[in-house]
Amino acid sequence: MALQNLKDFHRPDAIEDVLALLGKDEETLILAGGTFLRGLEARGLLSGVEALVDIRRVGLDKVVADNNGIKAGAAVTFTRLRGVVARQQEAWLGGLADALDRPPVQVRNVATVGGCIAAACPFFDVPTALLALDAELTIRSSDGERHLPLPELFDGLFANTLEPGEFITEVSLPRPPGNAAGAFLKLEATANDLAIVNVATQLSIDANRVCTRACVALGGGVADTAVRSAAAETILVGSRLDAAALQAAGEAVISDIDPMSDHRASAAYRRAVAKVMTRRALERAVARLA
Amino acid sequence: MKQMITLEVNGERHELAVEKDATLRDVLHDQLNLDGPKKGCDTGSCGCCTVHVDGLAVYSCMRYAVACDGAKVLTAEGLSAGADLHPIQQSFIDAGAVQCGYCTCGMMMSAKQLLDETPRPDEEDIRHAIAGNLCRCTGYAKIVDAVKLAADRLAG
Numbered sequence: 001m002a003l004q005n006l007k008d009f010h011r012p013d014a015i016e017d018v019l020a021l022l023g024k025d026e027e028t029l030i031l032a033g034g035t036f037l038r039g040l041e042a043r044g045l046l047s048g049v050e051a052l053v054d055i056r057r058v059g060l061d062k063v064v065a066d067n068n069g070i071k072a073g074a075a076v077t078f079t080r081l082r083g084v085v086a087r088q089q090e091a092w093l094g095g096l097a098d099a100l101d102r103p104p105v106q107v108r109n110v111a112t113v114g115g116c117i118a119a120a121c122p123f124f125d126v127p128t129a130l131l132a133l134d135a136e137l138t139i140r141s142s143d144g145e146r147h148l149p150l151p152e153l154f155d156g157l158f159a160n161t162l163e164p165g166e167f168i169t170e171v172s173l174p175r176p177p178g179n180a181a182g183a184f185l186k187l188e189a190t191a192n193d194l195a196i197v198n199v200a201t202q203l204s205i206d207a208n209r210v211c212t213r214a215c216v217a218l219g220g221g222v223a224d225t226a227v228r229s230a231a232a233e234t235i236l237v238g239s240r241l242d243a244a245a246l247q248a249a250g251e252a253v254i255s256d257i258d259p260m261s262d263h264r265a266s267a268a269y270r271r272a273v274a275k276v277m278t279r280r281a282l283e284r285a286v287a288r289l290a
Numbered sequence: 291m292k293q294m295i296t297l298e299v300n301g302e303r304h305e306l307a308v309e310k311d312a313t314l315r316d317v318l319h320d321q322l323n324l325d326g327p328k329k330g331c332d333t334g335s336c337g338c339c340t341v342h343v344d345g346l347a348v349y350s351c352m353r354y355a356v357a358c359d360g361a362k363v364l365t366a367e368g369l370s371a372g373a374d375l376h377p378i379q380q381s382f383i384d385a386g387a388v389q390c391g392y393c394t395c396g397m398m399m400s401a402k403q404l405l406d407e408t409p410r411p412d413e414e415d416i417r418h419a420i421a422g423n424l425c426r427c428t429g430y431a432k433i434v435d436a437v438k439l440a441a442d443r444l445a446g
């Protein structure tokens with residue numbers, strides 16, 4: 001009983017009902033898979049919550065995959081998205097496929113695309129992969145709809161920029177142009193632990209195999225949020241993605257991260273492995289380019 | 291105030307009045323007297339509480355019971371048909387995969403999802419499938435053997 005002020009547990013059938021519930025003068029929390037909530041509850045951080053709103057029955061469980069990319073409803077589970085990504089067999093989705101494979105099956109079956117980013121937890125795997133894919137969010141409120149690039153959702157450790165009355169309804173992943181591939185790597189202490197460091201990379205090359213677009217995202221406590229490394233990306237774009245360029249990009253991430261020390265690893269260790277993990281994740285993406 | 295929910299557990303329908311913040315694990319254990327879903331970490335790290343909800347393995351400690359209203363739940367108790375053990379259960383016994391036994395029910399439920407989807411798993415498939423279940427006794431070798439044995443028996 002760590003939700004001692006919980007008065008209502010709603011399971012609405014329509015988005016309009018969710019918006020109405022969010023408009024009430026209550027401490028309300030949106031719930032999808034709920035895998036993150038239980039950890040917060042166990043730490044006594046949800047004692048003020050008066051109402052939970054389960055959004056898994058409001059029609060946000062659909063995935064559309066076409067030539068433009070992928071659009072996933074906020075309540076799509078990792079298992080469902082993993083199935084769609086696996087059927088696509090596309091190199092540009094390689095990083096997302098890697099990341100979706102990391103949580104244990106019990107989490108994959110319930111955790112959702114919207115929930116994992118709304119949690120703004122810097123230790124998760126899937127948000128890092130979504131960051132490298134230039135994910136865009138659709139956000140609903142009673143005032144209508146707005147779109148937000150994923151980085152603008154993150155507002156520090158476990159904090160997001162959603163306004164009261166807003167919630168995420170869709171995550172959109174645009175297909176990168178041309179010959180593109182992605183990869184994701186996670187360093188962890190045990191098979192079912194959060195990341196010490198994780199890295200997602202996305203690369204596009206032209207007909208001369210020169211890099212035209214690069215995304216390097218890092219998570220796992222390298223900062224208060226998952227972050228993009230502009231320094232690494234700048235080195236990669238225009239290069240031929242040879243060993244020296246990948247090495248230099250790995251070294252460069254240092255200037256874009258501010259690692260924390262915790263029971264999993266020290267900041268110094270995270271800084272050291274972030275460079276190596278970045279280089280390896282880049283090598284993995286390069287190997288997947290057609 | 292409690293909330294009424296309906297659960298079909300191991301083929302039997304139950305109308306239950308549950309606390310709004312009760313976990314599925316606590317309802318299964320405390321209200322339906324099922325010992326299969328064990329309380330280990332209670333925050334989704336150990337896998338001892340693994341059950342199937344609508345055919346998929348989940349940490350029952352991470353699911354609010356109210357959010358499972360209307361679901362079909364399968365616990366380790368529901369694997370066997372009466373006195374006849376399920377091949378997964380028999381294989382855990384025959385392979386000596388049970389030491390203290392606390393992780394066993396969760397391990398078997400993760401194994402079941404694997405074998406439901408992948409009837410002929412290799413060792414890597416098996417180790418990946420039980421990655422969300424901790425065993426602090428055995429070093430996993432005999433558990434992996436048990437799942438292989440169960441796969442052979444189920445595939446006939």
